[in-house]
Each structure stands twice: as C-alpha cells, then as structure tokens.
Amino acid sequence: MQLKEFSLISPVIESSHVFKAIETAIPIEVIEQTIGNTEVREERKRKLPSSLVVCLVIAMSLWSNDSMASVLKNLVNGLSREWTKLGKYWKVPNSASISEARQRLGSRVMSRLFERVARPQATNQTPGAFLGGLRVMAVDGTVLDVPDSKANARVFGYPASRRGTRAAFPKVRVVILIEAGTHLIVDALMCPYRIGERVRAKKLLRSVSEGMLLMWDRGLHSYAMVQATLATRCDYLGRVPANVKFSVEKVLDDGSYLSWIHPDGKSKKKGATKIAVRVIEYTIDTEQGKHSYRLITSKLDIALFPALLLANEYHQRWEVENTIDELKTHLLGRKTPIRSLKPREVVQEIYGWLLGHYAVRYLMFTAAQQAGISPLRLGFTGTLKVIRRAIGDFQDIQPEELPFFSPS
Template sequence: MQLKEFSVISSAIESGTVLKALETAIHAQAITQAIADTDSNEERKRGLPTHLVICLVIAMSLWSKASMRTVLKNLVDGLSEVWITVGQYWRVPSKSSITEARQRVGCRVMSRLFHLVVRPCATAQTPGAFLGGLRLMALDGTVFDVPDTVTNARVFGYPATRPGTVAAFPKVRLVLLIEAGTHLIVDALMCPYRIGERARAKKLLRSVQKGMLLMWDRGLDSYKMVQATLKQKCDYLGRIPKNVKFTVEKVLPDGSYLSWIAPDGKSKKKGGTKIRVRVIEYTIDTDAQGQTYRLITSLTDIECFPALLLATEYHRRWEVESTIDELKVHLLGRKTLIRSLNPREVVQEIYGWLLGHWAIRSLMFQVAESAEISPLRLSFTGTLNIVRRAVPKFQGLQIDEFPFFSPGS
C-alpha cells in the first residue's frame, strides 16, 4: 500500500469556524467588529491572521497548561481532521511566529471585544439574581503574579516586602464587577500593583445603573464611592470599617437607623455635602465573642427591604470571591497565572482570560435557563472540560447539524 502524498496548505481559517462551539457566547460578528473598531486588519495575507490570533488568545485560558503551539493545535484540531481527509496538512507556525503575531495584534482589540460582548444576562426567572426587583451586583479586586521580566517589573511593580528582601514576582491588580446570580463578569479594570483598588473600583461604576443593587466590602467603602454610585442612580449595600462612627438620627422599627456620612476634605472643596444613609448592625456568632457587621445602604424602605433581609443578602457578595476562584484556580490553574513576558501581551492575555471565563459562564447561564435552575448549581470545571472537547467537534458540523442550538440565535 502506497502512502498518500500530503500537500501543505495555508488555509483561510475564519473565527466563526474555529469558535463554533462558543458562537452563542462570542459571536464571529463581534470579533469582526472589534477588529474594525481598532483598525487591527492586517495589510497582507498572513498565516496567523488577526481573527485567528484573537481566538488563540481566548483559547490560552481553555488549555492553560499547554504550550502556545499545543493550544493552537487544539484550537484547529477539528479543521485538521477535515483537511487530512482530502490530503492536506496545515503546518503549525513556530513559537516565534506566534509571539510575533500576538505582538502585531496587540491588546486594544481584545479590550474592545471584551466590552462588546459582556453584559448582565440574568432574567427575573433566574433564581437568586434579584432582590426586590433590583439586580444583585458585586465588586471586588484581586492581584496575581506575572513573569519576572524587566519590562513587567517596570510597568506593574512589586509588592512591598521586609527590608533587605524582594518580592519574587511583579503583580497586576484586577478589579471586577460581577452579576452575583450568574458569576458573569460584566466589567473589569487592571492596573499596576501600586494603584489601589478604590481608584479602579470607582471607575467600574460606569457599568452600574438604575435597577441594580451594588454590594462591596469594607476595603472599598468611602464617601466618594457612595456619591459616585448614587450619581449612577444605582442602590448600594456596603460594609463599613470599624473605625467609622455614626450619629443615630432616627431608629427604625426593624432595628436599623438613619444617619449621615460626611464628605472627605477633597470632596468638600468640590461642593460635596453629607449623604443620608441607613445603617444596619448585626452579630454573627462564629465563636464565643461573635463578629459584628455594619452595613450602610441607600434602601430606606423597611417594608420592602427589612434589615434581616439585607443582612442575609449582603453575604451574597461572596459570589465575587467564587468568581475569582474560578478564574485563578479552575480556569488557569498555573503557578504563575500569566505567561506573557511583556506588559502589552500581559494585558492582551488577561482580556483573553476574561473572555474565556465569559464564554464558559455564558454557556452555563443558557443551559440553566433552559433547565429552569440556577446557573450556580452547575459545575464550572465540568463545563470547561465539555467546552474543550466541543471546540474541535463543532468545527466539522454545519449549522443545521448543531445538536442543541443555532449560532447567532
């Protein structure tokens, strides 16, 4: 038997073909629009066109422990099977070619794609997503290591250490706004380690609006935070540090009371005035002494929002911690989460990471809605494994052969 001769091809690989399995989460049209919006079209035909590089950066989070060439092989595995049947072979680009392609594409297109696709998705039927008609949102931040290179260290910086010691890795700070009932990340900002969470968190208020209830921890609380949230016509429920004192203006029947928060010096110079707040104090018996919590909120209607209900719902803020765990442990699972050696590629990779999480959580939400259950009951790791298998399998299917859904629907 004579071996069949194979011809090496440079096939045009479309993003819609590569990510068919994720089409309902990240539309091919959105990738095309992001490329157009950022003028990221290549001037000549390339082996790694922009749309394929975008798919590759997203896929880096799906196969986080694999090398870049292996990720690319996994990404086009279904297409490769089709080519082999007709005696064609797509030569996987070298590591240096992949690096050059990522540098050419940059990070702006990934940022634009992220903001084009992410949005709150929960409906009134989504269990636990709303409280009294208000969409539950949570805000928090985290830090993570990036490779210890000169450029990464200069841009992102190291955390403070004891005199005579140096931190092992530079760190990037990431602040997230999530929809508590779905774990969907609806906005995110990253910055060097030296910039605090509060400054970034306040900028994320661009994505909150009327009809939402925003929850934050005591590390993010400030007069400016409350003022900026109210400016967006969004309600809030936040924890207060121990050192903040309140004057009791009026005690309400449910045990909470009305008070005021005064502007800080800078806000006062800009015309800031005191803001009326409702304070809720309660103790959780975790040990012999118990732990006391103090919350402030803009919700003053004790009939619709009694103190016990708000105290109970506040602990849904921990859904953002679970989301961070999904990102840092279950999705990536690397000792050093980011692999890129230069700041621009670090930012690019983080947006690919966020888009990978969005794709998985979006698919989980769609499945949960059809089954009329909470998306938080589904396994994130299990869905990730399914997506890994589905990406190549869907590449060989036609639209009318899709077993569960139609792309673009």
C-alpha cells in the first residue's frame, strides 16, 4: 500500500486559529491589540508570527514537560489534523527558530497581556469569595529555580549558602495577589532573589481598592504595609510576628483589643504617625501541639466583624499557598520550572505561566458559576487535562458550532 503524498505548506497561523478553547479567558482581540500596542508586529509574514508565539509561550505551561517543538505541535494539533485531510503538511520550526521568535517577541507583550487580562471575577454568589461584603484577597511570594546560566545568575542571583559553596540554581522571586475565593492571580511581580517579598508585595497594592479585605502572613507585616494598604482604602487582616508588641488600649467584648501600630524610623522621618489597629489573639490546639496566632485588622466594629469570624477567615489565606502549589507542582511540574537561559525570556516565560494558570482558573470559575458551586471544589489537574485536549479539538470546529462557549 502506498502512502498518500503530502505537499509542504507554510500557513500564517494566528491566535484566532489556535486559542478558541480558552478565548473566554484570554480574548483573541486582546492578544492582537496588545501586540499592536507594543510595536512588535512583523513587517513581513513569518512562519512563527507574534500572535502564534504568544500562544506558544502560554502553552509552555500547559505542556510543561514537553520540548518546545512538541509544545508547538500540541498547540496546532487540531489544525494539523485538518491539513492532513487535505494532503498538506506543516513542518514544525526547529528549536533555534523558536528561540529567535521568542527573542523577537520580548517580554513586554506578555506582561502587558497579563495586566489587561487578569481581573477578579467572583460575584456575590461565589461561595467564600466575600466576607461582610468585602472581596477577600491574599498576597504572598515564592521563589523559582531558573537555569544556571551566566546571564540568569548575574540578573537574578543565588540564595545564600555555606562558605565555599554555591547554590545549584539562581532564583527569581515572584510575589502574587490572588482572589481567595477563585484562586485567580490578579497581579504579580518578579524580581531578583536578593530583593525581599515585602518590597514587592507593597507594590502589588496598586491592584487593591475599597471593598476588598487583603490578608497577608507575618513575613509581610510592617507599618509601611499597613499604611500603604489604608491609603488605597482597602481593609486588611494580617498576621504579626511574635516579637512585635502591642499595648492594650481597650479590651473589646469579643476578646480582641484596640491598640496602635507605630511608624518605623524611616516612616517617622517622613511625618508618619501611629495608626489605630484591632488585635486578635488566639491559640489552636492540634495533635502536633498548640499554635498561637496574633492578627491585626482595620475592621474595628466587633458587631459586623467579631473576632471569631476574622480568625476563621484568616485561615483562608492558605488559599494563596494552594495557588502557588497549583503553579509550581500541578501546572509546571518540572524539576527546574523555568526553561529559559536568558533573563528577558525568563520574564516572558513566567508571564506566560501566569496567563496559563489564569486561563485554567477562569474556566474553572465559569464552569462552577454555571453549576452554582464553589470553583475551589473543582480539580485543577483534571481541568488542565481537559483544556489540553480541548485546544486541538476546538480548532476543528466552526464558531457557529460553539453556542455554549462564545465569549459573550
């Protein structure tokens, strides 16, 4: 039996052909507008146009264990099936061509795309997303190993190690702001390892506002953090380190008490003054022993926000830890999470990774909303597998065949 002869083709593949399955989360027109606004659109037709490279960078997180060429094959699998029916064959570009295309794209397109797409989505009907009418948000940070290249080491740096030794990999620090009730990452920043989480976390306050309750762990506690959060008119609920002391100004009926947080020396020189806080102290008994907690909050009304309610709510802050686990374990799942040998491509890759997570979580949110359940009840890994299959399958289907998945 003779195999059918195939003719080689060089189609122009746009994001509108590729990302139909997730365009409700990452709209095609937003990708195109972002490329246009960042002046990276090619003057001539290329085998890997910018819109396809954007999709490829996002898809790197969806198929994290595959080579770049395999990721590209997976990404256009549905289109390839259609070409095969017509006796056509698209030769996948080699790794050098893919690297060059990523370098042409740069990192600004991906960062701006994330800024335009990532938004809180929970409604009043989303279970656990609000407390007393306030949208519950959480901030935290993590570090990622990046390939041990000279360029990455120079920009991101190594963690401290014993004298005469060096850490195995440079590390990049990533700080994220999430909507606790949906696990959607709505803002993120990255920086070299040597820059602490507090500095970057404070910059994420650009994305909080009145009507939100921001939670943070004791490592992010500072007078500056409290002051900056209040300046946005956002409320807060944060844990305090054991070495920070508060005077008891007035004990309230629920066992919490009013006190003051005093400015640090740097803030005092700028004219900062003490800020009223409410302190909640409690102990949790577990099989491993007793664990003491001390929280401060801007919510002073014990009738609307009793101490027990806030203490219970604070432990939803762990949703940000679960989100980080989704990112580092379930979405990436690589021994060295980041592939790129150059810092600019590292930044590009991380924003693609954040967009991939946002797409998965957004689709989980919309599915849960239709079912009337919490999006946190759905399995992240299972949804990821569905999306991997759907990307190729949706490329075979015409828009009029998708009444339940239209962007509107």
